[in-house]
Amino acid sequence: MIQVSHVSKDFIKYEKGKGLKGLIQGFFNAKKTVHHAVSDISFEIQKGEMVGYIGANGAGKSTTIKMLTGILTPTGGEIRVNGIVPHQDRKSNAKTIGVVFGQRTQLWWDLPLVESFSVLKEIYQVSDQDFDERMAFFNEVLHLNEFISSPVRTLSLGQRMRADIAASLLHNPQVLYLDEPTIGLDVQAKQAMRLAIKKMNETFKTTVILTTHDMDDIEDLCSRIMILDHGKIIYDGNLQKIKDTYGVMKTLTLTLSSPFEHNDEFITSFSSDHDITIESNLTQVCIKFNKQHTKVSQLTAWMMHHYEVLDMSIADTDIEDIVASIYEAKVVNV
Numbered sequence: 001m002i003q004v005s006h007v008s009k010d011f012i013k014y015e016k017g018k019g020l021k022g023l024i025q026g027f028f029n030a031k032k033t034v035h036h037a038v039s040d041i042s043f044e045i046q047k048g049e050m051v052g053y054i055g056a057n058g059a060g061k062s063t064t065i066k067m068l069t070g071i072l073t074p075t076g077g078e079i080r081v082n083g084i085v086p087h088q089d090r091k092s093n094a095k096t097i098g099v100v101f102g103q104r105t106q107l108w109w110d111l112p113l114v115e116s117f118s119v120l121k122e123i124y125q126v127s128d129q130d131f132d133e134r135m136a137f138f139n140e141v142l143h144l145n146e147f148i149s150s151p152v153r154t155l156s157l158g159q160r161m162r163a164d165i166a167a168s169l170l171h172n173p174q175v176l177y178l179d180e181p182t183i184g185l186d187v188q189a190k191q192a193m194r195l196a197i198k199k200m201n202e203t204f205k206t207t208v209i210l211t212t213h214d215m216d217d218i219e220d221l222c223s224r225i226m227i228l229d230h231g232k233i234i235y236d237g238n239l240q241k242i243k244d245t246y247g248v249m250k251t252l253t254l255t256l257s258s259p260f261e262h263n264d265e266f267i268t269s270f271s272s273d274h275d276i277t278i279e280s281n282l283t284q285v286c287i288k289f290n291k292q293h294t295k296v297s298q299l300t301a302w303m304m305h306h307y308e309v310l311d312m313s314i315a316d317t318d319i320e321d322i323v324a325s326i327y328e329a330k331v332v333n334v
């Protein structure tokens with residue numbers, strides 16, 4: 001469905017000097033620097049796939065989405081979406097795609113929401129029957145009826161995002177680009193949004209590319225992720241693999257009946273695990289350990305042998321922490 005081959009996007013930036021002198025000089029000979037926002041990326045996405053496109057601020061995610069939608073022309077390489085070169089044939093491309101930029105709306109600000117849908121129906125020439133069926137589906141998953149007669153400018157952020165997603169899907173596009181669709185939403189609205197995206201993908205086999213900084217979005221929706229770092233794809237593959245490789249740290253939290261005492265016996269018992277750390281505040285103890293070196297059973301048995309344990313829980317490393325450490329390390333070996 002989507003083929004991206006050796007695509008790059010450079011932006012030319014003009015640097016001006018400081019102060020009035022710099023400003024005037026800048027008119028005549030501003031220093032030109034080339035910024036490689038996206039460098040030589042290649043990937044393919046099959047029909048019906050849902051792929052998470054993640055990376056730190058400024059990594060080049062939105063730039064990629066803009067090239068895929070045809071808003072921006074690549075500096076080099078080739079993009080085909082459903083056989084179409086997006087920037088060359090923006091009109092045909094627009095018919096087969098839907099886009100949501102979480103930061104702005106594609107709806108008409110002063111019109112009641114229902115009117116925006118009527119306009120889109122005409123633009124995309126959606127038949128009456130399809131329109132009614134799809135609106136019924138959107139109401140079911142996105143509950144648009146609650147605010148369908150209100151002008152768009154009066155909608156809350158969560159309502160507007162729901163409306164925007166429905167608007168992007170009215171013509172039943174084969175590909176949906178979601179650039180931070182859950183930004184600024186509360187926990188409940190995020191869950192509703194994820195459920196809607198999931199249902200739409202299942203129902204219409206829509207191919208979805210999702211950029212987000214919320215790892216819960218990714219965990220919930222995408223089995224495949226691509227990680228972008230300074231314009232380069234440093235990982236393209238399974239989310240579970242990353243978790244298995246990088247999520248080796250576990251956290252054991254305990255509540256004891258008496259204060260924990262740091263002792264040499266504990267250190268020598270677990271000295272083969274160089275990653276182990278222990279923090280305690282009287283009876284509260286938090287042990288972080290590497291599951292490849294220390295067995296949970298060994299650790300809990302030791303604690304139970306030496307203390308009366310009142311409560312205990314074990315947690316895996318958060319995917320959030322894993323991704324943060326990948327951004328930092330900038331290498332992925334899985």
Ligand SMILES: Nc1ncnc2c1ncn2[C@@H]1O[C@H](COP(=O)(O)OP(=O)(O)OP(=O)(O)O)[C@@H](O)[C@H]1O
Pocket residue numbers: 011012035037055056057058059060061062063064
């Ligand atoms: N029109 C433009 N002109 C010049 N530079 C640009 C332009 N658009 C983007 N850039 C630069 O390209 C880089 C990538 O920007 P992009 O918006 O793609 O990042 P992003 O991964 O979407 O980040 P975020 O998570 O903050 O949304 C940034 O350094 C940005 O400043």
Ligand SMILES: [Mg+2]
Pocket residue numbers: 061062063179
């Ligand atoms: Mg962006």
